[in-house]
Structures are given as C-alpha cells and as structure tokens.
Amino acid sequence: MTRAMGAAMRRIQAGSALSAFGIGFTVPFLYVYVAQVRELGASTAGIVLAAFAMAALIVLPVTGRVIDRRGPLPVLVGAAVVASVGAVALGLANSEPTAILAAALLGAGTAVMQPALATMIVWSSTPATRTRSFAMQFFLQNLGLGIGGLIGGQIVDESRPDSFLLLFSIESVMFLVLAAIALTVRLPHAPNLQEAMPKDASAPRGGMRALLGHKAMVQLCVLGFVIFFACYGQFESGLSAYGVEAAGISASTLGIALAANTAMIVIAQFAVLKFVERRKRSRVIAAVGLIWAFAWLLAGYAGVGHGSQAMATAAFISTYALFGLGEAMLSPTVAPLVADLAPAGMVGQYNSAFALVKQLALAVGPAVGGPMGAALHVPYIVTFVLFSLGITVLAVRLGRRLTPVQNQPSLAKSPVVAQGGPATEPAAAANA
Structure with missing residues (x-):
C-alpha cells in the first residue's frame, strides 16, 4: 500500500467510525421516540421503521451505477448530507407524515453511504491489504455504535422530547463531519472531489x-x-x-x-x-x-x-x-x-x-x-x-x-489495484 493509499484509508476509517458513533445515539431509541415520546403510537412507529428500510431498498438499485460513473466521493458526500437532514427532521417531527418522510431521508442516506464507503476502501487498498482494511472498518463501526449507544442512553429522557432532539442533532452533526472528512480524502487516482471519478468514466455496459x-x-x-x-x-x-x-x-x-x-x-x-x-x-x-x-x-x-x-x-x-x-x-x-x-x-x-x-x-x-x-x-x-x-x-x-x-x-505475489x-x-x- 502506498503512502497516498494509507493517508486516504485513515481518513475514510475515521469518518466511517464517527458516523457510526452518531448512529449509535439514536438507533436503540427510535421506536420509543416515535411511539411514546412523540405519542404517535406503535403502528406509526412500525410504519416509520418500515419507511427507513423501504427507502434503502428504493435507492440502492441505482446507487452502484452512480458510484461507478461519478466516483464514490460525491455520492458519499451527498448521502451524508441527506442523512443529516433526515436526522434533524426526525428530531423535530411531531406528526406521522413528517416522521415518515424524515425516516425515509435518513434511511436512504445511510443506505447509500455503505457501498460508497466500501468502494472508497477498495480504491484505497490492494487485494493483499483489503482484508485488514474491511476488518478495521467493522471494528471501528461497532466500537462507534457501542460508545454512541452508551452515551445516548445517559442523555435520553422519555419525559423530555428535547433530549431526543439533542441525540438526533448529534447524529446529524456526525454525518456532516463524515462529509467534511470525505472532502479532504485524496484517493490514489482522484486528487479532489471534482476528479473523484475512474479514469475510464464509462461504466461497463x-x-x-x-x-x-x-x-x-x-x-x-x-x-x-x-x-x-x-x-x-x-x-x-x-x-x-x-x-x-x-x-x-x-x-x-x-x-x-x-x-x-x-x-x-x-x-x-x-x-x-x-x-x-x-x-x-x-x-x-x-x-x-x-x-x-x-x-x-x-x-x-x-x-x-x-x-x-x-x-x-x-x-x-x-x-x-x-x-x-x-x-x-x-x-x-x-x-x-x-x-x-x-x-x-x-x-x-x-x-x-x-x-x-x-x-x-x-x-x-x-x-x-x-x-x-x-x-x-x-x-x-x-x-x-x-x-x-x-x-x-x-x-x-x-x-x-x-x-x-x-x-x-x-497467495497473490504482486497484487495490483486496477483503476x-x-x-x-x-x-x-x-x-x-
């Protein structure tokens, strides 16, 4: 792995861990927040969780082609911004339609971030180092989720809706931090965001x-x-x-x-x-x-x-x-x-x-x-x-x-990363 690859990988891993830290603040409490704190009921909470999942299923089929045509960096930044907006909107939601829409934005954003981050890891690694790179991402994400959930559990108070708004605000900020870090990443063949595209920009037919x-x-x-x-x-x-x-x-x-x-x-x-x-x-x-x-x-x-x-x-x-x-x-x-x-x-x-x-x-x-x-x-x-x-x-x-x-x-003797x-x-x- 070259020095440029190592520098890019460290920033990618840091951004991934911090976004997981933010997600950990809200994931354990989403059902309770919608059903009890906002008093929208169990059925609405179920619909909100379903909207979160359905949004991911809608956006993922087209995400890959966009990543291959435009590069993972702009896709990751856009997804992080969408997720950030969704998190804040969910923290402010006090009706069923706004909660569902906010959950859909949050679900779509977080879903798109997964393949974008994975592709960035691929671009910044060789076949010989890729195993360790993905293991590190998984380790840091779980650590971030665990610490976020632990801290969030100390902040949350079901009698105070503002405490949940604080959790969602922290999550929103962490997504923006991920976007900011991504903007500083210099992929081995992509010096900046505008050039974050494979040299052969046309995806295979x-x-x-x-x-x-x-x-x-x-x-x-x-x-x-x-x-x-x-x-x-x-x-x-x-x-x-x-x-x-x-x-x-x-x-x-x-x-x-x-x-x-x-x-x-x-x-x-x-x-x-x-x-x-x-x-x-x-x-x-x-x-x-x-x-x-x-x-x-x-x-x-x-x-x-x-x-x-x-x-x-x-x-x-x-x-x-x-x-x-x-x-x-x-x-x-x-x-x-x-x-x-x-x-x-x-x-x-x-x-x-x-x-x-x-x-x-x-x-x-x-x-x-x-x-x-x-x-x-x-x-x-x-x-x-x-x-x-x-x-x-x-x-x-x-x-x-x-x-x-x-x-x-x-077994590879001379691993090579293709453009x-x-x-x-x-x-x-x-x-x-």
Whole structure:
C-alpha cells in the first residue's frame, strides 16, 4: 500500500467510525421516540421503521451505477448530507407524515453511504491489504455504535422530547463531519472531489445483467442473504422475542447479551484476523455456519431445556457472544470478496447489489423470525440451525467457483489495484 493509499484509508476509517458513533445515539431509541415520546403510537412507529428500510431498498438499485460513473466521493458526500437532514427532521417531527418522510431521508442516506464507503476502501487498498482494511472498518463501526449507544442512553429522557432532539442533532452533526472528512480524502487516482471519478468514466455496459450473469457473485449474494437473515435479522426481533417468551430473559439481560456481542467483536477482531488471513475465505465462512449452528443450539437449550434460570441466561448470552465471533470472522472475508469479484469499473454496482441483499434480509428476517420466536419455539430453533448449516454448504459450493487468489488473497505475489476497482482474475471473468 502506498503512502497516498494509507493517508486516504485513515481518513475514510475515521469518518466511517464517527458516523457510526452518531448512529449509535439514536438507533436503540427510535421506536420509543416515535411511539411514546412523540405519542404517535406503535403502528406509526412500525410504519416509520418500515419507511427507513423501504427507502434503502428504493435507492440502492441505482446507487452502484452512480458510484461507478461519478466516483464514490460525491455520492458519499451527498448521502451524508441527506442523512443529516433526515436526522434533524426526525428530531423535530411531531406528526406521522413528517416522521415518515424524515425516516425515509435518513434511511436512504445511510443506505447509500455503505457501498460508497466500501468502494472508497477498495480504491484505497490492494487485494493483499483489503482484508485488514474491511476488518478495521467493522471494528471501528461497532466500537462507534457501542460508545454512541452508551452515551445516548445517559442523555435520553422519555419525559423530555428535547433530549431526543439533542441525540438526533448529534447524529446529524456526525454525518456532516463524515462529509467534511470525505472532502479532504485524496484517493490514489482522484486528487479532489471534482476528479473523484475512474479514469475510464464509462461504466461497463450490461450493468445488472452482467452482474446476474456472474455465477460466483450470484452465489455470494444468496449466501449473503442467508447470513444476514439467520443472524443480523434476528438480533432485535426473533431472538429477543424467543429469549423473553421461551427463556424468561429480562429486558436488562437482553442488553447484556447485546453488549456481549459487541464485546466479542471488539476483543476478537484482530486475533481472528490473523487466523482468517491465512485461510481460504470459503472455509472461514463455512466455519462461521458451524459456529452459528452451535449458537442456535445453545439458544435452544436456554429456551426449551430443563436447566436452571442461571444456566438458561448464561446460554442465551453465550449465543450472542458466538454470533459476535462469527461476525468478526465474516467482516474481513465477505466484503473484500465482493470487491475482488467485481470487474474493473463495476465495484460500486457490486457493492450496492450486496448492500441491497443485506437490506432485503434485514427486512424479511424480523417479519419471519419475530412471530416464530415469540410463539413457535422449537420450530424457530430448528429453522435457524438449518439456515446456519446452509451457510456452511453454500460457502463450500462458492469456493469451487473462486480462483485461488480470490479465495485466499495471501497467495497473490504482486497484487495490483486496477483503476476504478480491483483487478479481475481471468477465471472470474470467464464465470461472468
């Protein structure tokens, strides 16, 4: 990695961490804010959360092409400004229409920031350093979210709407800080914002059709959907409902479980990174499936086993901690693989497509898992044990479609970053 790449990467990581810090101030309290503080009711709160998710699903299909044509910098700056406006508007919203519109702006802005940041990381790294770069982003984002949520919890007061306005204002400022930092980033082939465009400014013809014809990428998207559906899509819906209804877990214990998840990520990330860098990506993902299957079995023991309440609580908290271990293994594996599969000039579209898959899984996961976790305890556990084992099977199959270097970047002798994105291996191009 050159000195210019290192300087750009440090600023990208700082901006990403600070924006996550801002998001942490509001995410845990959004439902309570809309339903109780603004007294708009549970149904309106549900609509606001749905608007947040739907906005992401609307904007992501077109985000990738814009990134590839205009470069990630202007897209990131625009998205951060939109998110900032949405955050302030949500803090001031006192009616259903304004809350829904503000949530849509916030959701659209934060959704677009994901592939834009990912593309900037790709442009500022080599295949050999990309694994560590994405791991660092994941680590800093989780740290930022955790610290933001911790501080926000000390500020928030349900009896004072102004305290929530302060939280949303802090979030808004953090988005503007991200935009300001982005404006100072000098990408290796983009000296300033106006020149933040690949040297070959025309994106490859075919777009989504070319992506859908790339079998390895399609398999990775299917795998990604299962990963996000079986883990992230259950954290605050199905698994928490299961814990309360089946395992007798209190709300405070749920908070401890989430803290255990974050703590595991923060503690294990770089120890895991050394292990991951020397292994095939497909095998690492397959191992995560096995770890998560065991985690779901522990959750099953917590809810339908016949141990003491203390044992059930320990097993439930361990479930979240094991999920965190799997997340730490996936962060330096999946996102860099998306970039390494992308042909030159289509990195933005590949990142956006994968972000769209993630959003779909996060929308479907709670809708399916919530009712099952609350009422169908044994079927719920069995279902997600099978989904976790499915991750292992899909990962093994994906490994057969990857080139040796795509599957294990440490094998590369002379990694090269292509203009506008990573170099495409000949075998990968043949799969496209």
